[in-house]
Amino acid sequence: MGGGALVAAAAPSVGTHSAGAGEPSGDLGARYREALLPVFGTPQRILARGAGVRVWDTDGREYLDLLAGIAVNTLGHAHPAILAALTKQAETLGHVSNFFATAPQIELAEKLLTLAAAPAGSAVFFANSGSEANEAAFKIARRTGRPRILALTNSFHGRTMGALALTSKEAYRAPFEPLPGGVEFLPAGDEEALAAALAPGDVAAVFAEPIQGEAGVRPLSTTYLRALRRLTREHGTLLVLDEVQTGMGRTGNWFAHQGIEDLQPDVMTLAKGLGGGFPVGAVITFGQRVHDLLQPGQHGTTFGGNPLAAATGLAVIGTLLEEGILEHVRTVGAQLSRDLLALGNPLITEVRGAGLLLGIGLARPIAKQVAAAALEAGFILNAPDESTLRLAPPLIITQADLDTFTAALPELLAAAATEGEN
Numbered sequence: 297m298g299g300g301a302l303v304a305a306a307a308p309s310v311g312t313h314s315a316g317a318g319e320p321s322g323d324l325g326a327r328y329r330e331a332l333l334p335v336f337g338t339p340q341r342i343l344a345r346g347a348g349v350r351v352w353d354t355d356g357r358e359y360l361d362l363l364a365g366i367a368v369n370t371l372g373h374a375h376p377a378i379l380a381a382l383t384k385q386a387e388t389l390g391h392v393s394n395f396f397a398t399a400p401q402i403e404l405a406e407k408l409l410t411l412a413a414a415p416a417g418s419a420v421f422f423a424n425s426g427s428e429a430n431e432a433a434f435k436i437a438r439r440t441g442r443p444r445i446l447a448l449t450n451s452f453h454g455r456t457m458g459a460l461a462l463t464s465k466e467a468y469r470a471p472f473e474p475l476p477g478g479v480e481f482l483p484a485g486d487e488e489a490l491a492a493a494l495a496p497g498d499v500a501a502v503f504a505e506p507i508q509g510e511a512g513v514r515p516l517s518t519t520y521l522r523a524l525r526r527l528t529r530e531h532g533t534l535l536v537l538d539e540v541q542t543g544m545g546r547t548g549n550w551f552a553h554q555g556i557e558d559l560q561p562d563v564m565t566l567a568k569g570l571g572g573g574f575p576v577g578a579v580i581t582f583g584q585r586v587h588d589l590l591q592p593g594q595h596g597t598t599f600g601g602n603p604l605a606a607a608t609g610l611a612v613i614g615t616l617l618e619e620g621i622l623e624h625v626r627t628v629g630a631q632l633s634r635d636l637l638a639l640g641n642p643l644i645t646e647v648r649g650a651g652l653l654l655g656i657g658l659a660r661p662i663a664k665q666v667a668a669a670a671l672e673a674g675f676i677l678n679a680p681d682e683s684t685l686r687l688a689p690p691l692i693i694t695q696a697d698l699d700t701f702t703a704a705l706p707e708l709l710a711a712a713a714t715e716g717e718n
């Protein structure tokens with residue numbers, strides 16, 4: 297495919313990797329469509345570089361990144377702490393098999409256990425993604441020997457077969473059945489249904505996200521979360537909290553469940569923000585009973601706990617701690633929520649979420665159009681459903697940068713609303 301890009305107009309034949317002329321961002325868009333499976337749809341832009349909370353596309357246009365790779369780029373782009381950690385680690389050991397261990401891996405595990413206030417006997421398994429972390433949690437649940445697993449409506453736990461079995465969205469599931477069995481979905485927030493489902497005492501685990509991110513940033517109520525903890529404890533069922541999106545400071549606490557008294561889970565899964573952009577996931581088991589479920593040889597991974605990933609995770613946590621970023625997240629997150637509501641815009645019905653994971657509820661199903669208008673205006677955010685805008689910016693974002701978005705939003709909403717009428 298070398299050279300094809302420059303002579304595209306002269307040699308555009310089907311079945312080659314040459315690309316058509318006149319594409320935005322040069323011919324990269326066409327080459328993407330030819331070379332990559334289309335599971336993500338057409339990419340909105342092709343990005344070339346980032347610095348702090350800004351990214352630039354291949355045409356040199358600048359964007360304020362209010363999505364952070366979907367709650368991943370905790371410290372924004374090209375952060376010096378991540379660069380230093382990765383460089384230093386790559387200069388020493390980039391990868392070892394899990395026949396061996398490295399200091400960063402052990403330190404990151406210890407750090408996570410401390411941040412999670414995990415009791416004695418708690419431990420960590422490292423994976424590479426959120427789906428993989430949930431796969432491991434699924435296997436832990438199976439090891440209880442109990443046949444049933446509960447998940448909630450509107451849940452999202454990932455796209456691999458096990459994680460998909462725990463994900464409620466029919467459109468994601470249907471093409472891949474049969475999925476691993478034994479999973480039942482309960483209406484999120486319905487305490488009576490939960491109590492009834494747990495009553496027979498044969499439920500291995502309940503999986504839940506404290507804030508359902510992909511479903512449109514929908515927090516489970518404190519009452520329901522408390523009931524989840526109380527009832528699972530009563531019936532010897534594991535409470536698995538998926539904090540892949542809500543963890544690592546995103547909500548202003550290290551983990552969202554820490555914002556609610558006595559909500560410590562039996563298992564917690566993490567990924568997204570943990571590596572600040574480097575792929576890493578983790579499962580934390582709380583206490584000795586859960587620790588003992590997965591025995592030597594029953595699970596594994598080649599890359600999980602890789603020293604590059606571990607060093608990056610340590611850099612992310614170290615920076616969040618040293619710079620008091622969680623406090624910052626609470627302050628600017630609360631201010632942003634207030635400011636969005638204070639716009640008094642009739643198209644904004646509510647602002648959901650916590651810290652810097654916010655869903656702006658819209659009165660009309662125009663979220664996709666608003667997100668498109670925002671991109672044109674230089675703001676990256678997304679529409680997890682037709683009437684929600686999701687904001688999940690880097691945790692280091694300043695109030696001033698958030699203010700520019702709040703100021704621009706009424707016009708973006710108006711443009712999308714008018715477009716809908718035509």
Ligand SMILES: *Cc1c(COP(=O)(O)O)cnc(C)c1O
Pocket residue numbers: 424425426427428430452453454455505509510538539540541567568
């Ligand atoms: C993104 C996400 C996942 C899946 O993570 P991947 O890294 O994409 O596999 C699982 N659970 C939640 C809550 C998520 O937001």
